[in-house]
Amino acid sequence: MNRRDxxxxxxxxxxxxxxxxxxxxxxxxxxxLILVELKGGNDGLNTVIPYADANYHALRSGIGVAxxxxxxxxxxxxxxxxxxxxxxxxxxxxxxxxxxxGYPLPNRSHFRSIEIWDTASSSNQTLSEGWxxxxxxxASLPGVGKGGAGVDAIVTDxxxxxxxxxxxxxxxxxxxxxxxxxAAAMKDGRTGDDGxxxxxxxxxxxxxxxxxxxGLRDKLxxxxxxxxxxxxxxxxxxxxxxxxxxxxxxxxVVAIKVALGGFDTHANQVATHERLLGVxxxxxxxxxxxxxxxxxxxxxxxxxxxxxxxxxxxxxxGGTDHGTAAPQFIMGGTVKGGLHGVYPSLTDLQDGDLKxxxxxxxxxxxxxxGCWGVSRxxxxxxxxxxxFLA
Amino acid sequence: MTARLxxxxxxxxxxxxxxxxxxxxxxxxxxxxxxxxxxxxxxHLLSRTALGATPLDIVATQRLDYxxxxxxxxxxxxxxxxxxxxxxxxxxxxxxxQQAKAQTxxxxxxxxxxxxxxxxxxxxxxxxxxxxVEEMIATDQPLVERMTMFWHNHFTSSxxxxxxxxxxxxxxxxxxxxxxxxxxxxxxAVARDPAMLVYLDGVRSVAKQPNENFGRExxxxxxxxxxxxxxxxxxxxxxxxxGWSIDxxxxxxxxxxxxxxxxxKTFLGESGxxxxxxxxxxLLRQPRTAELIVEKLWREFVSFTPDPxxxxxxxxxxxxxxxEMKPVLRAxxxxxxxxxxxxxxxxxxxxxxLIVGSVRVLGLPVPEKTQLIRMMGAxxxxxxxxxxxxxxxxxxxxxxxxxxxxxxxxxxxxxxxxTVSPMEGSMMAAGGAQNRRIxxxxxxxxxxxxxxxxxxxxRLGPTLENVDADTLRRALLPRLPIDGVDAGDAxxxxxxxxxxxxxxxxx
Numbered sequence: 090m091n092r093r094d095x096x097x098x099x100x101x102x103x104x105x106x107x108x109x110x111x112x113x114x115x116x117x118x119x120x121x122l123i124l125v126e127l128k129g130g131n132d133g134l135n136t137v138i139p140y141a142d143a144n145y146h147a148l149r150s151g152i153g154v155a156x157x158x159x160x161x162x163x164x165x166x167x168x169x170x171x172x173x174x175x176x177x178x179x180x181x182x183x184x185x186x187x188x189x190x191g192y193p194l195p196n197r198s199h200f201r202s203i204e205i206w207d208t209a210s211s212s213n214q215t216l217s218e219g220w221x222x223x224x225x226x227x228a229s230l231p232g233v234g235k236g237g238a239g240v241d242a243i244v245t246d247x248x249x250x251x252x253x254x255x256x257x258x259x260x261x262x263x264x265x266x267x268x269x270x271x272a273a274a275m276k277d278g279r280t281g282d283d284g285x286x287x288x289x290x291x292x293x294x295x296x297x298x299x300x301x302x303x304g305l306r307d308k309l310x311x312x313x314x315x316x317x318x319x320x321x322x323x324x325x326x327x328x329x330x331x332x333x334x335x336x337x338x339x340x341x342v343v344a345i346k347v348a349l350g351g352f353d354t355h356a357n358q359v360a361t362h363e364r365l366l367g368v369x370x371x372x373x374x375x376x377x378x379x380x381x382x383x384x385x386x387x388x389x390x391x392x393x394x395x396x397x398x399x400x401x402x403x404x405x406x407g408g409t410d411h412g413t414a415a416p417q418f419i420m421g422g423t424v425k426g427g428l429h430g431v432y433p434s435l436t437d438l439q440d441g442d443l444k445x446x447x448x449x450x451x452x453x454x455x456x457x458x459g460c461w462g463v464s465r466x467x468x469x470x471x472x473x474x475x476x477f478l479a
Numbered sequence: 480m481t482a483r484l485x486x487x488x489x490x491x492x493x494x495x496x497x498x499x500x501x502x503x504x505x506x507x508x509x510x511x512x513x514x515x516x517x518x519x520x521x522x523h524l525l526s527r528t529a530l531g532a533t534p535l536d537i538v539a540t541q542r543l544d545y546x547x548x549x550x551x552x553x554x555x556x557x558x559x560x561x562x563x564x565x566x567x568x569x570x571x572x573x574x575x576x577q578q579a580k581a582q583t584x585x586x587x588x589x590x591x592x593x594x595x596x597x598x599x600x601x602x603x604x605x606x607x608x609x610x611x612v613e614e615m616i617a618t619d620q621p622l623v624e625r626m627t628m629f630w631h632n633h634f635t636s637s638x639x640x641x642x643x644x645x646x647x648x649x650x651x652x653x654x655x656x657x658x659x660x661x662x663x664x665x666x667x668a669v670a671r672d673p674a675m676l677v678y679l680d681g682v683r684s685v686a687k688q689p690n691e692n693f694g695r696e697x698x699x700x701x702x703x704x705x706x707x708x709x710x711x712x713x714x715x716x717x718x719x720x721x722g723w724s725i726d727x728x729x730x731x732x733x734x735x736x737x738x739x740x741x742x743x744k745t746f747l748g749e750s751g752x753x754x755x756x757x758x759x760x761x762l763l764r765q766p767r768t769a770e771l772i773v774e775k776l777w778r779e780f781v782s783f784t785p786d787p788x789x790x791x792x793x794x795x796x797x798x799x800x801x802x803e804m805k806p807v808l809r810a811x812x813x814x815x816x817x818x819x820x821x822x823x824x825x826x827x828x829x830x831x832x833l834i835v836g837s838v839r840v841l842g843l844p845v846p847e848k849t850q851l852i853r854m855m856g857a858x859x860x861x862x863x864x865x866x867x868x869x870x871x872x873x874x875x876x877x878x879x880x881x882x883x884x885x886x887x888x889x890x891x892x893x894x895x896x897x898t899v900s901p902m903e904g905s906m907m908a909a910g911g912a913q914n915r916r917i918x919x920x921x922x923x924x925x926x927x928x929x930x931x932x933x934x935x936x937x938r939l940g941p942t943l944e945n946v947d948a949d950t951l952r953r954a955l956l957p958r959l960p961i962d963g964v965d966a967g968d969a970x971x972x973x974x975x976x977x978x979x980x981x982x983x984x985x986x
Contacts, residue, residue, distance in 0.1 A: 197695070247866070261881045267884075271884035271888050272884060274888075275884065285824065285825050285958075286783060288825075288981070291878055294883050404688055405685060405687060405690070406690055
């Protein structure tokens with residue numbers, strides 16, 4: 090063995106070690122992130138309720154959740170009663186609640202704030218690529234961005250920004266069967282666009298459809314169905330049904346995105362918000378059940394997020410206006426259950442809004458490492474790895 | 480530009496030179512002929528201002544002088560719809576309550592008032608969409624429909640939230656009235672528009688606790704745009720609009736003075752005991768307001784990327800002209816950027832444009848609009864139901880992997896349908912699980928003459944018959960076909976190939 094061979098051998102060895110260790114590169118250790126967008130700005134204060142805090146009941150005299158209608162998690166906070174279906178996960182300790190997540194200089198515009206969340210930008214910076222696409226920038230992981238099933242991320246609602254970028258192949262589809270049938274009828278081919286951005290986009294989408302259809306056709310054909318039906322045939326339940334089928338078919342995606350809308354509760358919010366929390370909890374509980382049954386619960390991480398929480402004090406219409414920090418739910422077989430972080434103070438408000446205690450970009454960095462083994466920061470000032478993943 | 484100087488470039492240069500000549504009166508015959516804009520430019524002008532221009536429309540326009548054609552488009556303005564309104568548009572909220580009570584009394588304890596109202600909202604919503612789509616298909620002034628949609632997408636309101644459907648009809652009447660009217664008048668009217676007052680919670684905004692929803696969107700989306708105001712401006716604007724509400728029985732605008740915050744406010748650097756109209760007037764004095772509207776008009780009519788210099792020039796015309804729509808639209812359509820051949824085929828048709836335009840260009844009789852509207856929904860644009868207050872983002876976002884497939888599916892169905900018999904309800908359906916059953920049925924071969932299969936024998940509708948293959952292709956596509964499949968010269972096959980070409984998605 091000469092020196093050159095020795096070096097080559099050492100190189101190969103260190104690669105192997107890295108592949109199995111800190112920088113996970115194999116499919117087996119990679120996890121699929123399921124993004125659950127709560128559109129409109131979920132009222133965090135009525136989701137994870139600081140029931141023991143007298144200030145809460147003062148700020149929310151009309152719409153506050155009574156102590157006896159909260160599922161107490163510790164001596165300070167509890168979940169809204171409608172989230173009861175998630176208690177099994179809580180007791181199994183695979184349900185983490187991140188308290189007070191937000192960002193500095195919060196923006197209260199729906200559109201701008203969700204853009205900040207989706208691109209992991211700072212408040213005064215505009216980025217066009219999604220944070221997951223950015224996580225894979227130049228990461229060259231096996232199968233991602235090329236080969237495999239021809240698709241890296243699947244979006245079942247209409248906002249695909251978190252997974253939009255040149256390094257990910259993203260498919261937006263509401264119905265797999267229809268997707269495959271229609272794709273079969275559309276040709277691929279010529280890609281010259283004469284410098285016309287609209288045409289370039291059109292042809293790129295067409296190319297993406299063809300590539301994904303090729304990869305998905307075999308996998309989804311006669312694929313297994315989820316063990317338990319989702320409570321909703323349409324909307325959120327249908328999206329999770331599709332997500333489950335994709336996971337069970339073993340399509341090697343890095344992320345799946347679903348969304349539940351209607352959280353912009355400016356007026357008479359109690360009934361609307363309760364209904365939405367119920368839909369969220371029931372469907373997520375079924376997702377967990379299905380993925381455990383399929384032996385996939387350790388291979389996924391579920392994350393809820395919303396563009397912002399809502400104003401601490403209720404408004405005169407029995408609703409709440411746009412606010413700032415809010416809790417996030419993280420679930421999965423490898424998640425460290427429990428309450429994480431610090432609940433924002435209800436007395437130390439900024440312009441009537443909660444001050445965030447966790448920067449959402451630290452949540453993302455933690456997930457990028459824990460799910461895909463990539464080390465990425467997103468410009469946050471105090472980069473930290475949070476402890477919600479085992 | 481030199482690289483692009485193909486046939487189009489030549490025609491353009493020739494036309495420019497000829498216009499100068501045309502000003503001279505000593506050559507009347509040449510002047511008339513040479514000031515004609517030509518087929519390509521006529522097609523471009525109509526693809527941006529009409530809905531599904533037919534070859535005949537384009538041929539008629541190409542003979543005109545360009546500026547004269549633009550003036551002609553703007554001159555044609557009837558500020559009311561020709562289609563008769565649904566019969567419930569003059570009912571007030573008290574009527575809804577009576578209906579709910581009558582139904583509940585009749586049905587006993589079975590029917591809940593909530594469900595009765597829900598059903599009424601659904602039925603009226605369907606009537607209202609049918610009414611507008613009918614008008615869009617039948618209209619002789621498509622630019623007015625486009626501008627009505629433009630205002631609907633700017634000053635969004637949604638039936639889903641508003642619930643009181645007659646107010647959504649009257650909001651459309653307002654947008655139609657100001658389609659080619661006056662933006663300042665429109666902005667004042669929108670601030671007291673009943674549907675808007677419900678949609679952005681103005682009805683709930685009172686001195687004691689102002690609701691910021693309308694104030695915020697007024698600044699962020701309707702006038703200045705993000706970054707041109709502070710949170711304090713929003714709070715003060717919200718205070719100024721307190722008390723603007725609607726009458727519980729009629730649903731008309733009502734100013735509750737006792738609920739108005741009459742105190743001193745500071746807004747965009749000015750101070751006073753402002754009311755809502757004062758706020759609107761201050762906003763209309765900001766150059767940003769005109770710029771924001773012009774940027775949006777640019778993205779609607781010219782290209783994805785507004786030219787900042789040109790935006791400033793057009794915004795000045797807009798503002799100094801007292802926000803009249805016709806002068807700014809005229810200047811926009813006559814601008815070098817609009818006429819630049821490089822800006823042809825660079826916009827993506829919206830679902831409504833694609834669907835209404837295809838139906839119009841094929842001359843398809845569509846007695847039942849519900850299926851068309853369902854397809855609009857599947858492609859992401861149901862009239863009166865914008866996704867949120869920012870409206871439909873449009874542009875490239877119209878085309879996703881999902882919607883591109885559905886667009887092709889819709890066009891294939893149109894092509895498979897015979898072009899001379901009315902479209903049946905079952906012929907089209909949206910994607911999604913709820914329509915799976917309908918779609919299965921539609922997998923069956925469609926009876927009738929497919930444009931593709933019947934080729935030369937097919938009788939095209941009156942809009943397309945007796946037009947040669949080359950003219951058909953050039954009329955339907957805003958640029959050369961992408962797939963370049965030689966469909967032969969059979970008119971049916973040419974139309975089918977053109978409509979399924981990706982270039983057909985562009986305008």
